[in-house]
Amino acid sequence: MDVRRESEATPTKNRTEVERRSERELVVTRTVNAPARLVFEAWTKAELFRRWWVPKSYGLTLLSCEMDVRVGGQYRLVFRHEDSTMEFFGTYLEVTPHSRLVWTNEEGDGQTVTTVTFHETAGKTLLVVHDLYPSKEAIDSGSTGALPEALDQLDELLASLGSSTETK
Amino acid sequence: MVQYSQARFDASFGALSDATRRGVLEQLGRADASITVLAETFHMTLTGMKKHVGVLEQAGLVSTEKVGRVRTCKLGLRGLEEEAAWIERYRQLWAARFDELDIVVEELKRKEKANGRKKRK
Numbered sequence: 001m002d003v004r005r006e007s008e009a010t011p012t013k014n015r016t017e018v019e020r021r022s023e024r025e026l027v028v029t030r031t032v033n034a035p036a037r038l039v040f041e042a043w044t045k046a047e048l049f050r051r052w053w054v055p056k057s058y059g060l061t062l063l064s065c066e067m068d069v070r071v072g073g074q075y076r077l078v079f080r081h082e083d084s085t086m087e088f089f090g091t092y093l094e095v096t097p098h099s100r101l102v103w104t105n106e107e108g109d110g111q112t113v114t115t116v117t118f119h120e121t122a123g124k125t126l127l128v129v130h131d132l133y134p135s136k137e138a139i140d141s142g143s144t145g146a147l148p149e150a151l152d153q154l155d156e157l158l159a160s161l162g163s164s165t166e167t168k
Numbered sequence: 169m170v171q172y173s174q175a176r177f178d179a180s181f182g183a184l185s186d187a188t189r190r191g192v193l194e195q196l197g198r199a200d201a202s203i204t205v206l207a208e209t210f211h212m213t214l215t216g217m218k219k220h221v222g223v224l225e226q227a228g229l230v231s232t233e234k235v236g237r238v239r240t241c242k243l244g245l246r247g248l249e250e251e252a253a254w255i256e257r258y259r260q261l262w263a264a265r266f267d268e269l270d271i272v273v274e275e276l277k278r279k280e281k282a283n284g285r286k287k288r289k
Contacts, residue, residue, distance in 0.1 A: 013263075013266075013267055013270070014266070016259055016262050016263040016266055017259070018255055018256075018258055018259040018262065020255060026258070028258075028259070028262045030262065030263075030266045032266070032269060032270060032273055033270070033273075034273040034274070034276070034277055038273050038276040038277060038280065039269075039273055041276060042269055042272045042273050042276065048272050048276075051268065051271075051272050052265055052266075052268035052269040052271070052272050053265060054265075055261065055264030055265050055267075055268055056264075056268070057226065057264055058261070058264070127266075129262070
């Protein structure tokens, strides 16, 4: 009975860490409470991958997800956000079952290379997601996207809100 | 990453389209406050205020922390230095992704167990 109770307990979420390792590199780490072969499966089968890659809270719809997971194979993700669609695509450079995946991102200027390693210890898997951007500018502008201009507008809006509420 | 930033930006505008939410931001600009205090200040139900705070939180404009039974709200990441804020947004994206990944992987674990049992029979 005890065993049963344990297996039904809500697992606590493991911590996600992000480190900007250099001007061109971002590294994300997270432990998943499962063997590497299952975690790897969730990263390499399109029908599983599409269930978690776009968090529900982000208001994006994944319209299609095609993944040909083998060296030289392509992937293509199509999203809808409000009235527009966006495509993300690239090529798998390395596919080592249960331990390593490397792919390119080719939709932007220059190539970003993502390397994911799966390191299993005692039935748990440490995931390390390493992004190598083509340049410092790509990490800054690519990562914040349309933001600089948009943030200025938001700042203006916030500033005007502050002053308008003060006059009340 | 572009698409997520754009989504976040749209969320910010959505969050700011409401007078109460703008008031909440202004209030939090002066001092952190619990949901209860905010609800009282704006003459709203707790549930109503929780919804507004949820929208602001989603947009990254407010962050909340629950200590004991009290949820304290404060101005969000936009108060941080730009890079730190961006890294934190990126971390939140991945944290949200991994939480969903956990669900998928748990399901795979259960399936594997069930199949294992069948095979042994």
